Amino acid sequence: MSNTEEPTISFVVCNRDDGDAGGGGPLRMYAPKRKNNNQSNSVNSNITPPNGGGYSSFSRGNGMQQMPEQMHALEDMQASLADDAEAGEGTNSRNTDNDHLLRHLLPTPLCHSQPRRRSSPLINNLDDSWATSSSLKNFDDSQRSSQQQDDKTIPLYNQLTNQRWHEIGNGEYPLCATNNFDLMVEQLTSVLASRLTELLIYRLSQARRMKQHGEEYNDGTSIEFLKLDLELGNYVLSDDVMDSLREYVACIGRLHNNVGFHSFEHATHVFLSMNKLLSMVTTADDLNVVAKRRLSAQDIASSAFVQSSRRSSTDSGSATDCDEHRRRAEHLSFRISEDPAIRFAMVFSALIHDVGHTGVPNSVLIEEEDELAILHNDVSVAEQNSLQLAFSLLQKEEFQLLKRCIGPTPEERKLFRKKVIGMVMVTDISDQERLQIVKSRWNAAFPPPEEDQNEEPQIVEIKSAELKQAARRRRFTMFTSEASALEFAHERRSRRLGIRTSMDFSGMLIEAYRDSDQLQQHAVLETMMNVADVAHTMQSFNIFVKWNRKLFKEFYIGHSSGRLSFDPSENWYENQIGFFSHYIIPLSQKMSKCGVFGSAGCVFEYFAKENRKRWAEEGEEISEQIIREVTEEVEKERQLSSSSNNNNHQENGSD
Numbered sequence: 001m002s003n004t005e006e007p008t009i010s011f012v013v014c015n016r017d018d019g020d021a022g023g024g025g026p027l028r029m030y031a032p033k034r035k036n037n038n039q040s041n042s043v044n045s046n047i048t049p050p051n052g053g054g055y056s057s058f059s060r061g062n063g064m065q066q067m068p069e070q071m072h073a074l075e076d077m078q079a080s081l082a083d084d085a086e087a088g089e090g091t092n093s094r095n096t097d098n099d100h101l102l103r104h105l106l107p108t109p110l111c112h113s114q115p116r117r118r119s120s121p122l123i124n125n126l127d128d129s130w131a132t133s134s135s136l137k138n139f140d141d142s143q144r145s146s147q148q149q150d151d152k153t154i155p156l157y158n159q160l161t162n163q164r165w166h167e168i169g170n171g172e173y174p175l176c177a178t179n180n181f182d183l184m185v186e187q188l189t190s191v192l193a194s195r196l197t198e199l200l201i202y203r204l205s206q207a208r209r210m211k212q213h214g215e216e217y218n219d220g221t222s223i224e225f226l227k228l229d230l231e232l233g234n235y236v237l238s239d240d241v242m243d244s245l246r247e248y249v250a251c252i253g254r255l256h257n258n259v260g261f262h263s264f265e266h267a268t269h270v271f272l273s274m275n276k277l278l279s280m281v282t283t284a285d286d287l288n289v290v291a292k293r294r295l296s297a298q299d300i301a302s303s304a305f306v307q308s309s310r311r312s313s314t315d316s317g318s319a320t321d322c323d324e325h326r327r328r329a330e331h332l333s334f335r336i337s338e339d340p341a342i343r344f345a346m347v348f349s350a351l352i353h354d355v356g357h358t359g360v361p362n363s364v365l366i367e368e369e370d371e372l373a374i375l376h377n378d379v380s381v382a383e384q385n386s387l388q389l390a391f392s393l394l395q396k397e398e399f400q401l402l403k404r405c406i407g408p409t410p411e412e413r414k415l416f417r418k419k420v421i422g423m424v425m426v427t428d429i430s431d432q433e434r435l436q437i438v439k440s441r442w443n444a445a446f447p448p449p450e451e452d453q454n455e456e457p458q459i460v461e462i463k464s465a466e467l468k469q470a471a472r473r474r475r476f477t478m479f480t481s482e483a484s485a486l487e488f489a490h491e492r493r494s495r496r497l498g499i500r501t502s503m504d505f506s507g508m509l510i511e512a513y514r515d516s517d518q519l520q521q522h523a524v525l526e527t528m529m530n531v532a533d534v535a536h537t538m539q540s541f542n543i544f545v546k547w548n549r550k551l552f553k554e555f556y557i558g559h560s561s562g563r564l565s566f567d568p569s570e571n572w573y574e575n576q577i578g579f580f581s582h583y584i585i586p587l588s589q590k591m592s593k594c595g596v597f598g599s600a601g602c603v604f605e606y607f608a609k610e611n612r613k614r615w616a617e618e619g620e621e622i623s624e625q626i627i628r629e630v631t632e633e634v635e636k637e638r639q640l641s642s643s644s645n646n647n648n649h650q651e652n653g654s655d
Contacts, residue, residue, distance in 0.1 A: 155190070155194075156174060156186065156187065156190040157190040157191050157193070157194040159171075159174075159175055160175060160187060160190065160191060160272055160275065161191070161275060161276065161279050163175060163272070163276065165273075165276055165280070165539065165603060166538075166539040166540045166543075166603070166607050167539070167540055167543075168269065168272050168273055168276060168535070168539060168543070169269055169272065169543065170540065170542070170543065174186070174187065177265065177268075177269060177546075178265070179263075179265050181250075181253060181264070184253065184264060184265065184268045185246065185249050185250050185253055187268060187272065188249045188253075188268060188271055188351060189242075189245055189246045189249050191271070191272070191275050191347060192245055192249065192344075192347060192348070192351070193236070193237050193242060193245060195275075195340065195343055195344045195347055196237060196241075196245070196344055196405065196406070197226065197235060197236060197237055198340040198343070198344070199340040199341055199343075199344050199406075200222045200225055200226055200235075200237075200405070201222075201226070201235060202340045202341075203222040203408075204222050204223060207222070222408070224238070225237060225238055225241050225405045226238060227239070237405075240401060241401060241402065241405050244398070244399055244401050244402040244405075245402055247398070247399075248393065248394070248399055248402055249351070251393055252264075252267075252351060252352060252355055252390065252393070253267075255355045255356055255389055255393070256354070256355055256356070256357070257356065257357060257358060257359060259357060259358070259359030259554050259557075260359065260550045260551065260552075260553035260554030260555075260557060261359075261547065261550045261551040261553070261554040262354040262357035262359065262382075262554065263354075263357075263550075266354060266547070266550075267350070267351060267352075267353065267354055267355070269535065269536065269547075270350045270353065270354075270532045270533055270535060271347060271350040271351050271532075273350075273531075273532040273535035273539075274346055274347055274349075274350040274528065274529070274532040275347055275350075277528050277531065277532060278336075278343050278346060278347070278528075280597050280600055281333045281336050281337045281596055281597065282332045282333050282337060282595075282596060282597065282598045283333070283337045283338075331517070332595060332596065332598075333596050334517045334518075334520045334521035334524055334596065335517065335521060336521060336524065336525070336596065341412075341415070341416070342419065342521075342525070344406070345416055345419040345420050345423070346419075346423065346525065346528065346529070348406075348416075348420055349419070349420045349423035349424050349529060350529070350532055351390075352386055352387070352389075352390035352420070352424065353383070353386055353423070353424045353427050353529075353533065354382070354386060354427075355386045355389050355390055356382075356385050356386055356389045357382050357386070358370075358372075358382070359554050359557065359558060360558045360563050360564065361382075361430060361564075362380065362381045362382055362428065362430055362431075363430065364558070364563055364564060365381045365382070366378045366381065368563070372385050379431070380425055380428040380431055380434070382428070383424050383425050383427060383428045384425075386424060387420070387421055387424050387425075390420075391417065394406075419525075422522075422525075422526070423525065423526070423529045426438060426526045426529055426530060427529060427530065427533050429530070429583070437499075438526055440499050441499050441519070441522065441523050441526070442523045442526075442527070442590065444499045444519060444523075445516070445519045445520040445522070445523035445524075446520065446523065446593060446594060499512065499519070520594070523594070524594045524596050527587065527590045527591065527594065528591075530587055531587060531588070531591060531604060534583075534584060534587070536548075537579075537580065537584045537608060537611060538584070538588055538604045538607045538608045538611070539607060540607070541610070541611055541614050541615075544611050544615075545622060548576065548626070549626045549629075549630065552568055552569075552572060552626050552627070552630055553630045553633070553634070555568035556568055556569065556630050556631070556634060557634060560634060569627045569631075572623045572626070572627065573615075573619045573620045573623040576615055576619060576623075577612065577615060577616060577619070580608065580611070580612035580615070581612070584608050584612070585605065585608050585609065585612070588604040588605040588607075588608040589605050591604045591605070592604070592605060
């Protein structure tokens with residue numbers, strides 16, 4: 001290719017294949033053979049990705065007006081990988097990191113559905129894990145059409161996961177937010193099936209590892225739920241499990257009431273947001289990329305670097321580095337990135353968290369002495385009702401196969417239920433006691449700097465020589481060193497009853513968490529669940545306004561029917577600013593503080609503050625429009641309902 005020619009770069013989007021780790025995280029992009037310029041930007045179906053998994057391809061053609069320096073290195077690396085593929089080298093995706101470097105070198109600018117008044121250098125410098133790896137800029141109309149045709153061949157799960165965080169639901173069919181029941185069921189089923197397959201394959205790898213160490217482990221229960229898809233070259237759920245999963249999702253959808261906000265459409269949006277959050281968690285692959293990016297652009301572009309990369313992909317040191325990055329990723333993500341059981345429980349929790357919601361807050365159900373409030377003792381009534389409906393449905397005979405697939409043993413089902421119950425219950429942000437517990441758990445997991453200083457052992461200076469001698473004798477009687485004394489003091493503090501430790505009637509201490517990682521994992525998962533539940537406030541402004549309108553309509557119907565004591569139309573504009581300032585912004589800041597999302601952690605705070613700022617500027621006018629339109633809609637709906645009831649009465653009277 002001459003220097004004057006515009007390069008055409010083709011990529012293959014593949015499912016992540018993490019072998020024993022069970023997958024998760026952003027999708028990989030592999031570079032097949034270089035195309036000639038006279039070739040079209042169509043799908044190259046003859047190219048097989050290195051890991052042998054299913055894939056679909058798309059092209060980046062002449063629409064790129066400016067090529068950064070890294071693109072030249074990317075082009076050389078692409079040819080290098082193609083040569084390796086021809087020579088039969090580097091076919092194991094676990095032993096090569098060039099494909100991850102390719103993904104992160106691609107520019108993925110912030111694309112907004114509406115023109116923005118200014119751009120943020122903060123966002124432009126982020127890595128692209130928060131954004132879709134398949135979103136390319138500067139396409140002309142013909143290239144956009146080609147992209148849409150190629151997207152049809154990409155599995156729905158991959159397309160849904162590869163949406164940009166702030167544009168979830170803003171895409172075209174089948175990624176669009178919709179109230180079409182069948183499409184929502186298909187979207188949810190595709191993600192759940194992929195997450196469940198990931199879990200089953202993880203169990204098989206665990207069984208293989210235990211077998212190698214001479215331990216007993218039954219892996220037959222997992223293999224019976226899977227089948228080999230020859231077209232994809234990978235395992236997928238068996239037909240029976242897939243049918244059962246799809247029917248369960250449909251039943252959950254039908255159990256949602258037709259209310260303004262807490263509907264099946266809301267559950268779908270929260271579900272897809274949670275799935276995206278899980279894909280953004282730091283993984284071993286991300287650490288590989290970070291290590292590569294420390295190299296200068298000149299080193300990357302040099303042929304010496306390319307050759308050394310090719311050699312290192314086949315030596316034993318590469319595997320060692322990969323294992324080290326995996327251990328670091330487990331630590332940085334508190335094992336979330338490497339535990340598919342947790343990831344499946346999180347998306348399942350998002351699916352069911354509002355099933356059966358009646359359209360009024362828990363306080364109204366309690367005030368009315370509703371049957372649900374009596375049943376659940378006035379505690380998180382809607383949340384407990386959702387859990388009861390979801391697990392009762394799973395207990396039915398027709399879903400026993402699905403239940404065994406999710407948890408083949410009573411112990412695994414117990415852990416699954418415990419995780420789901422905790423995640424659904426944490427969505428009750430109106431319960432002040434629960435909010436305080438969540439806050440205490442977060443502070444125990446991630447102590448603020450001032451608390452760190454307060455927890456340091458207090459060293460009191462003893463002025464009396466006699467007392468000094470007595471203290472020294474006592475200390476060395478109990479401990480062998482000063483470090484032992486400090487360790488004992490720290491242990492006494494950590495054994496206090498509270499978030500970490502409880503006690504039964506026998507006086508035996510019960511440790512809630514095996515280690516600090518487990519405590520931090522719990523705190524992060526609770527935060528992720530709360531963020532997914534209000535994801536619309538941290539995404540693009542049009543998504544926020546859409547769901548804000550739905551929430552107002554739900555409250556307005558409740559007020560006009562006499563069930564809500566407050567009028568939502570009063571101070572709606574001001575109340576949204578307060579909600580952002582006192583709940584949304586602090587919640588979004590936790591996503592950065594926990595460190596689980598790397599540099600992408602600040603995206604949530606950025607969009608939350610942008611939405612608050614724009615609402616402060618435009619929200620008053622938007623609020624007036626929402627109030628006016630919703631009032632007219634509700635009035636028309638009542639008239640239609642009243643007319644329908646009158647017709648039914650007349651028909652019954654004539655009979």
